[in-house]
Amino acid sequence: MSVRSALLGLGMVCWPLAAAQYFYIAPQLLRIPADYASETSFDASTRARAHADAEWTSSSLVARRVDQALVSSAGHAIIQGDMHWTNKAGVVEYESSAIFGVDRHTRRNLPGYGGAVRGGQFLFPRHADAKNFDYWDTQFIGLCRATFERALEMDGVLVHMYHIGATGLDETDGYSHLPDVPERFRVHTDFAGTLWLEPDSGVVVDYQEEGISYLVEPAGGARLADVYAWKDRFTAAAKSAKMRVAVAERRRGRALEVWVPAALLLAGAAAVLHGLRPRRGTAARAARVRA
Numbered sequence: 001m002s003v004r005s006a007l008l009g010l011g012m013v014c015w016p017l018a019a020a021q022y023f024y025i026a027p028q029l030l031r032i033p034a035d036y037a038s039e040t041s042f043d044a045s046t047r048a049r050a051h052a053d054a055e056w057t058s059s060s061l062v063a064r065r066v067d068q069a070l071v072s073s074a075g076h077a078i079i080q081g082d083m084h085w086t087n088k089a090g091v092v093e094y095e096s097s098a099i100f101g102v103d104r105h106t107r108r109n110l111p112g113y114g115g116a117v118r119g120g121q122f123l124f125p126r127h128a129d130a131k132n133f134d135y136w137d138t139q140f141i142g143l144c145r146a147t148f149e150r151a152l153e154m155d156g157v158l159v160h161m162y163h164i165g166a167t168g169l170d171e172t173d174g175y176s177h178l179p180d181v182p183e184r185f186r187v188h189t190d191f192a193g194t195l196w197l198e199p200d201s202g203v204v205v206d207y208q209e210e211g212i213s214y215l216v217e218p219a220g221g222a223r224l225a226d227v228y229a230w231k232d233r234f235t236a237a238a239k240s241a242k243m244r245v246a247v248a249e250r251r252r253g254r255a256l257e258v259w260v261p262a263a264l265l266l267a268g269a270a271a272v273l274h275g276l277r278p279r280r281g282t283a284a285r286a287a288r289v290r291a
Contacts, residue, residue: 014268018261026256031104034072040065044232052225081138124202142169165192185215198246208233
């Protein structure tokens with residue numbers, strides 16, 4: 001095989017490789033990892049009481065969220081999500097655990113998987129548009145809403161800010177330690193807050209919320225008395241760690257989706273152009289013939 005043929009062949013191979021890299025290889029490499037694991041800590045303050053006539057007690061807590069993939073296939077992952085709220089003595093005051101079935105490509109909750117029928121995003125998608133999202137993750141027992149507010153810079157990185165919230169989430173099971181719950185009352189939760197998302201990676205780089213849980217009369221749904229109120233936000237260490245993850249994932253995504261395909265396209269074009277260029281000996285012979 002001549003050098004010219006080899007160069008033309010290389011060029012013809014590089015172009016479909018660029019397409020394969022962009023449309024197939026990159027999406028496979030950028031899906032949720034089979035061994036996905038994530039840990040996040042929050043500083044929190046709470047007020048609690050057992051019933052309507054009890055005195056409020058206040059606490060400073062640390063909340064810890066841990067997500068871990070238990071089983072993964074090509075298309076989905078079964079993820080266990082745990083939340084633990086502990087006081088300064090290390091005693092757990094509140095905890096929850098749930099199993100989620102998540103599409104590894106879209107990061108959405110999958111119907112028919114996990115411990116409940118869920119919708120919305122479990123994790124925010126890569127290349128998140130400036131739009132609203134429904135999500136349902138480890139922190140809450142129901143579907144929540146993230147409403148896009150604006151884009152801004154945080155530590156030199158472009159992020160999207162969202163207002164988040166939900167009302168009437170049924171958290172009765174989590175408050176079954178209270179008197180007459182669930183025998184006489186149910187417990188619902190309202191919350192609102194803000195999250196900051198690095199859109200290319202889909203990583204939440206900062207988060208704050210506040211909410212309140214209250215007794216509800218089962219028959220008519222009347223709100224009776226507040227029993228738990230809280231505020232929380234990423235710890236400074238968690239915020240820094242999430243930003244590092246987001247920046248690394250953004251760079252990795254750009255390399256796999258932009259730089260590698262671009263390099264293959266340019267390499268293919270250079271090989272073809274070089275292969276089509278007349279060789280010096282051929283050009284000299286042609287000149288002598290014309291003379």
